[in-house]
Amino acid sequence: MNKLPEFIKDFSEARRNAFVKMKEIKDEGGKIVGVYCGFAPWEVIAASGAVAAWLCGMDEEPIEDAEKYLPRNLCPLIKSSYGFAITEKCPFYYFSDMLLGETTCDGKKKMYELLSEMKPMYVMNIPQTPYGQDSYDYYKKAIIKLKEELEKNLKVEITEEKLKETIKLRNRERMALRDYYSLSKLCPPPMTGYNLRRVIQGTLYLSDKEKEIEDINNIIRETMKKYNEGERPVSKEDKRILVTGCPLGDSTEKVIEAIENNGGVVVCYENCSGAKDESLLVDEEKDAVDALTERYLRTACACMSPNDNRIEYLDYLIDEYEVEGVVEVILQACHTYNVESDRIKIFVKNNKKMPYLKIETDYSKKDLGQLKTRVEAFIEML
Secondary structure, three states, X not given: OOOOOHHHHHHHOHHHHHHHHHHHHHHOOOOEEEEOOOOOOHHHHHHOOOEEEEOOOOOOOOHHHHOOOOOOOOOHHHHHHHHHHHHOOOHHHHHOOEEEEEXXXXXXXXXXXXXXOOOOEEEEOOOOOOOOHHHHHHHHHHHHHHHHXXXXXXXXXXXXXXXXXXXXXHHHHHHHHHHHHHHHHOOOOOOOHHHHHHHHXXXXXXXXXXXXXXXXXXXXXXXXXXXXXXXXXXXXOOEEEEEEEOOOOHHHHHHHHHHHOOOEEEEEEOOOOOHHHHHOOOOOOOOHHHHHHHHHHOOOOOOOXXXXXXHHHHHHHHHHOOOOEEEEEEEOOOHHHHHHHHHHHHHHHHHOXXXXXXXXXXXXXXXXXXHHHHHHHHHHHO
C-alpha cells in the first residue's frame, strides 16, 4: 500500500523540497506568511505578493518540548505546532515574516498569544456561526482587516485586480484537485487512499501554483492511462471508506494504514485539507472581498455552531463516492470535534443506514495494536 508510483513521488516529497524553496524565496527578498488553518484566505496572502506557508504541527517529535509550557491533556495538534515553533525545527516557521492565526478553538487562540511573543502575529476574528447577516458582516470585516494588516506589515498594496487574479488561480487549483479526487468514484478506485492523501497533502507546500495545476492534470492523465490499461492497485472487493473528523497528518496515517491493510480503501477524506477544501469555488464575478467572505464562511468546521454544512456535505460525499462505511478520527482533547461526533454518528447510522467507527487517538504509536484490531473488526462487519 505504501509504494508510491513514480509519477506522484514529487508531490509526496513536496514538503521536504519546500524547505529549500522557502530559503530561496527569502534569499531573493520574498515574504512568507505562516498559516495554520483552512480559514486563512490564501487569495489575500497571494495578492500581497507573499507566499503562504503551511506550518508544521502534525508530528509527535516536538510535543515533549511543548509540554514544558502547555498542559499535557491538550490537543496534540496544538502541542505539536507550539513545539515546532519553540524548537525552531519547522523551517516554514523559521522563515516566516509573520504568522496568521484564526479564532477557531480555544486552545489554538491561547497558543497564538504565546506565539505572538516570538514573531509578528495576526489573528483573524472569525464568527462562531456561519449563518446570518451578522456573521457575514463579521467575517467580511475580518478579511478587510487581514488585507490591511498584510499591507502594513509587508509594505504593499493589495488591489482588487490582484485579488481577482489570485481568486481565479486558486479556483483553477481547486478544480484540478477536485478532478483528481473524483477519480476515487471509480470502482475500484485507481489509487489507494494513502496515495490520494499524499498528493493532496503535497499541494499545500507547492508555491508555484501554475506548475502544480499542470502537474496534477498530468497525474490525472497518467493515472487513467494505467487504469485503462488494466492496472488495478485496489481490489474491487475492498470496502469503500470515508474518513472524517480532525485534520490528518503523517502521524495519523496509521489510521489509513490500518484501513487499507485490512480490506478497506479510503475513497474520500472530508477532513481539513481534504475534499471540503476543494469543493467550494470563489465567485469570480462578485466583489473580491464579498466573494471570499461567502466562500470561506461556508467552511464546514466543528468550531462553527451549528455545523449543518458538514452534515449536508457528508450526505453528498457518502452518496457520490458510494461509501460503505465511515471512520471518524478524533484527536485526544479536541473538544469541538469530539462533542460533534455524536451528531455525526447518529446521522451516518440513522439517516444513511451505514456503519460508523469513531477512533480517538493522538500522534503516538502506542495504540497501533488496538487500532488494527478495531479497524479490522469494523471492515469485517461491512
